[in-house]
Amino acid sequence: MAIKNFTFDRSLADPFIRFGYDHYKGDNNWIPPFKEELYQQLSPYYPFYSKKGNDHRHFLALAGNRVVGRISAMVNSDLLDKDGTAVGTIGFFECIEDYQVASDLLSTATGWLHEKLGFKRIWGPMNFDIWHSYRFMTKGYDQKVFYGEPYNKPYYPDFFERFGLIRKQVWDSIEITERSVLEKMIARGARRHQMLLSRGYRFVTFNEHVFRKELRKLHYILTETFSGFLGFTPLSFTEFEQLFSKSRYALNPRLIVFAYDENNKLAGFALALLEVSDAIQSMNGKDNLIGKLRFLHNLRHVNRINFYAGGITSEEIAKMSGLARAGFYCVIRQALDEGYENIMMTLMAKNNKVHGLLGKNMKKTVREYTLYELNL
Numbered sequence: 001m002a003i004k005n006f007t008f009d010r011s012l013a014d015p016f017i018r019f020g021y022d023h024y025k026g027d028n029n030w031i032p033p034f035k036e037e038l039y040q041q042l043s044p045y046y047p048f049y050s051k052k053g054n055d056h057r058h059f060l061a062l063a064g065n066r067v068v069g070r071i072s073a074m075v076n077s078d079l080l081d082k083d084g085t086a087v088g089t090i091g092f093f094e095c096i097e098d099y100q101v102a103s104d105l106l107s108t109a110t111g112w113l114h115e116k117l118g119f120k121r122i123w124g125p126m127n128f129d130i131w132h133s134y135r136f137m138t139k140g141y142d143q144k145v146f147y148g149e150p151y152n153k154p155y156y157p158d159f160f161e162r163f164g165l166i167r168k169q170v171w172d173s174i175e176i177t178e179r180s181v182l183e184k185m186i187a188r189g190a191r192r193h194q195m196l197l198s199r200g201y202r203f204v205t206f207n208e209h210v211f212r213k214e215l216r217k218l219h220y221i222l223t224e225t226f227s228g229f230l231g232f233t234p235l236s237f238t239e240f241e242q243l244f245s246k247s248r249y250a251l252n253p254r255l256i257v258f259a260y261d262e263n264n265k266l267a268g269f270a271l272a273l274l275e276v277s278d279a280i281q282s283m284n285g286k287d288n289l290i291g292k293l294r295f296l297h298n299l300r301h302v303n304r305i306n307f308y309a310g311g312i313t314s315e316e317i318a319k320m321s322g323l324a325r326a327g328f329y330c331v332i333r334q335a336l337d338e339g340y341e342n343i344m345m346t347l348m349a350k351n352n353k354v355h356g357l358l359g360k361n362m363k364k365t366v367r368e369y370t371l372y373e374l375n376l
Contacts, residue, residue, distance in 0.1 A: 070095075124371075129233045176343050307345050
């Protein structure tokens with residue numbers, strides 16, 4: 001087996017990208033990424049590569065002329081662990097079910113980061129940063145994948161662990177399918193919402209008529225509230241706008257709420273998106289006219305929402321105002337009023353306080369995701 005490495009080489013980027021589509025062919029649970037987006041991510045014009053201090057190598061494993069695996073090693077100069085240690089990442093990992101191939105790829109990618117660049121801590125899978133695709137699914141392969149959910153071959157986590165990577169952090173997703181349960185779940189939030197309204201707080205939904213202005217607010221409040229999260233790196237508004245453009249497919253502006261305090265200061269947000277996995281899957285990775293028509297046809301059958309994120313500023317946390325619970329209530333209440341009674345609470349870190357919003361309605365975890373770490 002041979003491993004070729006490259007930075008920007010279309011002749012190798014083609015099989016690198018194509019392998020993913022061949023590898024998941026026939027897997028009805030896989031949602032094909034947009035090919036155009038993947039080519040952009042491997043081109044020298046992608047914003048990541050122009051940042052000072054960033055670096056990368058892509059690696060392609062070949063058995064004769066047949067591609068049997070791929071991986072990327074990446075350096076994000078802003079990526080630090082909570083103790084201040086610089087972290088390298090490995091991502092874009094795909095591999096046939098052969099541990100020797102996986103081991104060779106992992107050895108090559110981590111070796112480049114450690115021996116060439118001196119990194120002693122490596123995370124994966126992570127493509128560029130946490131704003132892009134990262135984490136393995138480690139539980140839930142028998143469930144229908146939702147849009148934005150990590151998905152991979154079930155043997156990938158075992159390959160990582162056999163190589164010596166350990167679990168860095170774990171997330172889960174919980175599906176709630178009964179209206180009565182959802183009503184009970186937001187009851188305390190409803191009371192908190194009314195109390196905050198009486199104190200002069202405002203809760204305002206996303207105004208799509210001034211889309212870019214609203215997006216700037218979302219970028220600001222996401223940065224403010226997520227800056228302490230594991231793996232957080234700053235992202236320019238231009239990059240954020242480019243990434244969020246994909247989510248416009250799943251946007252219902254009434255399911256994004258901005259919260260303002262009594263001094264009219266933006267203090268928090270809550271965000272849910274339509275569950276459009278079937279519609280995206282029907283596009284088969286092609287964002288052309290036919291793909292968009294297929295999307296619109298399947299969009300009519302959407303019957304679930306995904307609650308993705310919510311947060312409040314550190315200043316609001318210090319007030320202990322209960323704003324997070326009130327914002328959560330606003331989004332779930334709106335979803336119920338629009339007839340959505342199937343809601344996925346997505347990608348919650350195991351130690352995150354959002355679990356507390358679910359209270360007694362927490363179900364046994366059937367969907368789980370893991371970020372791994374290698375210490376050298």
